Amino acid sequence: MFAALGIFWTQAFPPKPQWTVDDIPDLSGKVTIVTGGNSGVGYETCKALLSHNAKVYMASRSKSKAEEAIAQLHRETGKSAIFLELDLGSLASVKQAAQTFLGLEPELHILFNNGGIMTPPIEALTADGYDLQHGTNVLGHYFFTTLLVPALAAGARTSHDGKARIVVTASSVADFCRSFDFSVMKGSNDAARRKMGTQGLYIQSKFANIMLSKEFARRLVDRGIVTNAVNPGNLQSNLQRHQSAFLRWIMNTTLLHPVRLGALTQLYVGTAPETAQANGKYFIPWARPGDAVQNPLANDAQLSEKLWDWLEEQVQPFL
Numbered sequence: 001m002f003a004a005l006g007i008f009w010t011q012a013f014p015p016k017p018q019w020t021v022d023d024i025p026d027l028s029g030k031v032t033i034v035t036g037g038n039s040g041v042g043y044e045t046c047k048a049l050l051s052h053n054a055k056v057y058m059a060s061r062s063k064s065k066a067e068e069a070i071a072q073l074h075r076e077t078g079k080s081a082i083f084l085e086l087d088l089g090s091l092a093s094v095k096q097a098a099q100t101f102l103g104l105e106p107e108l109h110i111l112f113n114n115g116g117i118m119t120p121p122i123e124a125l126t127a128d129g130y131d132l133q134h135g136t137n138v139l140g141h142y143f144f145t146t147l148l149v150p151a152l153a154a155g156a157r158t159s160h161d162g163k164a165r166i167v168v169t170a171s172s173v174a175d176f177c178r179s180f181d182f183s184v185m186k187g188s189n190d191a192a193r194r195k196m197g198t199q200g201l202y203i204q205s206k207f208a209n210i211m212l213s214k215e216f217a218r219r220l221v222d223r224g225i226v227t228n229a230v231n232p233g234n235l236q237s238n239l240q241r242h243q244s245a246f247l248r249w250i251m252n253t254t255l256l257h258p259v260r261l262g263a264l265t266q267l268y269v270g271t272a273p274e275t276a277q278a279n280g281k282y283f284i285p286w287a288r289p290g291d292a293v294q295n296p297l298a299n300d301a302q303l304s305e306k307l308w309d310w311l312e313e314q315v316q317p318f319l
Contacts, residue, residue: 012172012234017264017286024271027054031105031155032270033148035059035086035141036115038069041169041232044263045112050079052271057105059086059097059115059144088115088140089126091318098147108151109159110270113141113209114169119198125187130314133198134185137205141168142212142311143318149220156224161276166220166227167266168213170206170282172234175295177207180303182310207297210282211304212311217280219308226279228269232262233285261286 032049036042037058049056050073058081060066066083074080084101087093101108116137126135145166156164181204183189184196193201213229220227234256268287269275275283284290297303 014233014285014288017261019264019268019272019287021048021051021264021267024048024052024267025273027052027271030054030109031057031107032110032112033057033059033084033101033108034112034114035088035144037081037112038062038066040259041262041266042112042114043069043073044260045114045267046081047073047077048263048267049110049271050077050081053079054110056081057084057101058082059084061085061087061089061093086115086144087127088136088144089128089130089132091128091140091143091315093127094140094143095147095318098144101148102151105151107155107158108148109155109164111145111148111152111164111166112169112266112270113145113167114266115141116169116205118202122194122198122201123190129187131185131187131193131201133201133205134208137202138208138212139185139311139314141209143315145216146315149223149225152220152225153223159224161273162224163276164225165270165276166213166216166225167270168209168216168227168229169232169266170209170213170229172231172284173203174207174210174298177203177295177297180204180207180297180307182306185310207295208307210298211307214280214298215304215308221279226276228275228278228281228283230265230269230283231285231290232265 032054034042034045037046038060046056046058058066063085070081070083084097086097117133120132124132126132130139152164156162184193184201210229213227216227264286265283269283282290
């Protein structure tokens with residue numbers, strides 16, 4: 001636990017970035033998706049991608065919020081993102097979003113699995129009855145990504161470096177996960193979910209993101225698809241919207257950094273030439289390779305494979 005606290009501290013207060021959005025190469029011809037792209041880190045990611053000539057699909061739940069964000073991005077960059085309706089908390093919506101995209105684009109070069117939710121009310125569930133944090137942060141992104149693999153493989157074949165990239169947004173809190181309880185991922189086990197608490201559910205969901213990233217890295221690399229996880233940093237974003245106003249004030253004044261900095265690490269992993277060969281790695285603020293997550297569970301291959309099998313089983317009725 002002390003090691004996890006040390007890692008959290010060093011990542012919470014990183015040194016000045018040595019890599020910036022100005023270092024992003026020209027992305028002309030690159031097709032990208034950013035989940036949760038209408039606000040926070042996702043918005044800043046879309047802005048940087050558009051500014052460097054990428055074609056950007058903003059995958060978001062709310063059409064009105066996405067359209068507002070797209071209009072603002074056009075004012076700031078002179079370019080327009082494309083709205084892709086995606087509710088990660090509904091597997092039917094996830095499937096429809098993937099089918100819509102595949103009907104529009106034969107290739108996908110960079111997928112930013114950026115969207116997520118943190119510490120909603122404990123009773124919050126997805127449309128399919130899963131714990132909202134696990135259903136959104138883990139299951140929804142797993143299903144979306146697997147459905148997009150054909151486009152990612154096609155994107156890898158046409159990329160000059162032979163790679164398509166998946167970037168998974170995790171969190172430094174993953175280091176605090178010391179056991180993994182599959183039962184809390186379904187909303188039907190209300191007692192176990194309440195015992196773990198909404199913060200514990202968030203921690204486990206972010207640790208699951210890292211395990212899932214490793215599984216994608218292992219399973220897809222032979223198709224030219226590389227996958228890496230990132231800690232975007234502790235940021236002043238609407239991710240804290242479910243926290244109390246007092247706690248948000250404390251965090252904003254002591255721990256949190258401007259949201260624009262939070263996009264740096266995932267942009268570095270998703271676009272920099274020097275990260276094209278990275279696979280199954282973990283990157284930390286701001287745009288730095290990190291040591292492996294200091295958590296014994298992170299190296300448990302049986303657990304990550306069990307997670308994959310569990311996720312695969314959940315989406316079977318929607319295939």
